[in-house]
Amino acid sequence: MVAARPAGTYEFRVLGDLDVRRDGAQVRLDPVPRRVLARLLVDADRVVPPDLLLADLGGQRATLLEVLADLRRLLAPVLAEEPDGFVLRPGDGLDSRLAEQLIATARAAGEPRAALAVFDDALARWRGASYAGFADTPWAGREAARLDELRRGAIDDRADTAQRLTRRRPEPLPLIGRHAELAVLRGMLDDAEAGRGRVVQVLAPAGAGKTRLGEELARLAVRRGFLALWARSGTGAGARELLAWRGLLATLRKIRPDADAQVPVAVPQPAELAGLLGSLARAEPLVLLFDDLQWLDRPSARLLRSVAGLLGAARVLIWVAGRDLTSAPDGPRIDLRPVGTDEVVAALGRLVPPRVARTIAERSGGSPFVINALVRARAGSSSVDDIPVGAEAVLTEMLGRLDADERSTVDVAAGLGRHLDPGVLAAVLGVPEQTVLATFARLVQDGILRRGVGGDRHSFVHDLIWETAYVSLGPAERAALHGRIADAMIPIATRDRTRVFDVAAHLARAGRAEEAAAWSRRAGNNPADALLGGAVGDDVSGG
Incomplete structure (x- = not known):
């Protein structure tokens, strides 16, 4: 570790790889000091007892004392020892704090052009996943998830602001027909509110209005005092295990900050998850909406069936919809017919x-x-x-009808799947991320994409759009595209282990089997999983 006399201004960058600057120059830290510093930054301005630091280092007391002594010499103006432990006071030098302030300023701005400039300033501070390299630790996971949800929310709000500068956002169409189905769903809400929770299945082909019916159910439920939570399945190469449940829990943490301490970052075991949902439902009945069940990964489906069986008489209605319901928990089924x-x-x-x-x-x-x-x-x-x-x-x-930039963005997005990461698209297309976000705003207006919901990413409005765009590329073009996506993701995955399987799956679709197997092993999976688990490529048809 580099030791030097402290001087001037300190910057602590956690929106990506941990990066420390003193007077603009990078401070190089060895792995153990970096870990200790990251731990202190998670609890910036709060005293961290030495016992906690010791536990995070695996009980290496001598190493901890040596590291803290070096860090204090290096960061003396901002790192202090208190009677109960150590406290790091980064002030305005912590990039996550500044980004949060900028996002709040942008959201409060009355003039759209000014708001866009501030959103761009805030989003430019992310260099990758928050607390990259530490997000899988118990002490950094929750804060990393919170910051990444903050970023996704800012991306959505920026897109909304951009729309105010372009065309007027089209009004959604009214629900067409479905009066009998809504009557059944209202009765199920009555049952759930009275403590007779159940599962309802909705089966229909693509384009029949399953999601629109779910949105109407959610609207009715919220008006009656329910909390409605969506769990959206992943599609495309690299659709990760338990994605639907991760998204549902992330949404819950975002919209119910008071319940944050109860809601784990990692997806818990069935009994614990059922207990959490049952506890929340005692105060506020729940509707859990699982859409596109045909894309639900197997661990999510098993967990859904287990939780549904454990909830019993809880005040919870579970709505599951898809083209194929073989993985769904048991419950009465609604078959959607074409509207007249x-x-x-x-x-x-x-x-x-x-x-x-x-x-x-x-x-x-x-x-x-x-x-x-x-x-x-x-x-x-x-x-x-x-x-x-x-x-x-x-x-x-x-x-x-799309222009060249919009179509190239849609083509790359089709390779990613329905839930889109603007950073990855920007890397593949070779353009700034803000250019991708501006294109997203136009594609929302065109009815191709929808904004993320509850911290979710932008996604295709419908599977049919995604599938049509993907199939239109042809097999050779699709393989080349997956190779470009994998190459763009590799630098991200070296910092963020949660993206390792994504790389493996895209490499498999690119026909780079040996590389795919190596990355799958890094993810801790059977190498065959990269070929079987998440990619859709040849399974997609144009219908």
């Missing part, structure tokens, strides 16, 4: 002329997704001559 022409005409009302509404109903095949796409594309038009027939024609037309 009269239902479409009644729902579209003043949005389009009756003749256009009737033609849309006939040519959509009763698919709410196709109906929505056609209405968005033909707002204000009274012509029926150019209305395409069927989902494939509609999707081809949607993607054909």
